[in-house]
Amino acid sequence: MLLAPGEDTDAQAVLEWLRAFDVAGLYTRAIANAIDYVLDGARTGRYDLLSPAVHPGERASVGAKLEYEVLRSFSLPKEPPLDTTIAKVPVDIKATVGANWAIPSEAHCQLCICTQVQLKHGRHRSWLVRAHRSWLYRGKGNKDGKRGLAVDAREQWSIPLYDWTPLPVNPLTLLTEEQAARIMAKRPGQEHRFAMMFRYLEGHVIPRSVISTVGAGRLDPLRRARNIRKHLAKDGLTLLCGKWRDQQDLAAAHKIALGAEDWVALRLEEGHAHGG
Known part of the structure; x- marks a missing residue:
């Protein structure tokens, strides 16, 4: 049975835990740190993630680095079966610099914090969403079994953690x-x-x-x-x-x-x- 966010007791427990933090502020710093890590300016002299000098694969890797920055920012453990545990609830941390997320098979039907980073607009936002299989795009997904989150699920069944928030300008x-x-x-x-x-x-x-x-x-x-x-x-x-x-x-x-x-x-x- 599909649960509305308000009926999802695990989601509510995670939200209650997050209320103690400036989530938007911590994510802003975490994203900035992830971008700095990918650019590696002290060695490369690069300062703009949208520069042609930055390979698209490097831009995409911001999401992977962000996971560890978020864990550090919130003092969360790296803990199976997903990325971490919040209020005794397994949570996956996902981020994209595009329009959608690749939800791995182990996170299907699990709680995910999904962050969207819009580099061209210099902003970001995040949701807490349970990635029900019914809310993922149909098909087998990519070669790793990852599937994207349907837009309707994001708009109607997710819980916004914070609205669009500016990123620091280099x-x-x-x-x-x-x-x-x-x-x-x-x-x-x-x-x-x-x-x-x-x-x-x-x-x-x-x-x-x-x-x-x-x-x-x-x-x-x-x-x-x-x-x-x-x-x-x-x-x-x-x-x-x-x-x-x-x-x-x-x-x-x-x-x-x-x-x-x-x-x-x-x-x-x-x-x-x-x-x-």
């Missing part, structure tokens, strides 16, 4: 092609290219991963980034690093939240333009 994607080419070129050296980046992206928060990407393959890019304060000062810019509380406070005064590994270049009033 600030390098805000550059023009010419600006990006100059920043990612092998020459001039790192410090000059970091200074260019902060000038182009004045007021934008620059995560540590971006610094590692611009300095891909080079020694100690973070130290090089710290050395550019004098270059920026000539243009009236102050480089702030979230490692230091006073610099977090300066950024906050400009309505910018700096994480512990974030950087930003700002024009500060005289007397406040100092760095740690």
Whole structure:
């Protein structure tokens, strides 16, 4: 017998457990981490998952990596018979950067958290759904027996965990092609290219991963980034690093939240333009 979500006691137990968390926020960070892992910017210099330099198979692998990021984010065990157990209920964690999910045979009729990532729109959303065989597309599925979830089942029989939520924007994607080419070129050296980046992206928060990407393959890019304060000062810019509380406070005064590994270049009033 098909159960409506409200009648599914296991689904309700999982929902109750999830209510203790900022599910959208944790998924946002987990997806961003999975994307960073696939891009491997510190070695490859890549920063845009939609770039032709990224193979379609690599884009698809974001879902596989996301499973482990979600387990870590929610402190969940990797536990059979599916991906994990929530409130003593087996749950499979699925994600797609396309329009549907490949539900494996062992997850048929089981509870799944299904996440859809729309890279072109920079957003994501997730549902909790019981993958009844009646709600999966007919046929044998792919060679592994995986079958997609019918649209009607997703729309009518799933439980939304959160609505469309924006993904963090990599600030390098805000550059023009010419600006990006100059920043990612092998020459001039790192410090000059970091200074260019902060000038182009004045007021934008620059995560540590971006610094590692611009300095891909080079020694100690973070130290090089710290050395550019004098270059920026000539243009009236102050480089702030979230490692230091006073610099977090300066950024906050400009309505910018700096994480512990974030950087930003700002024009500060005289007397406040100092760095740690």
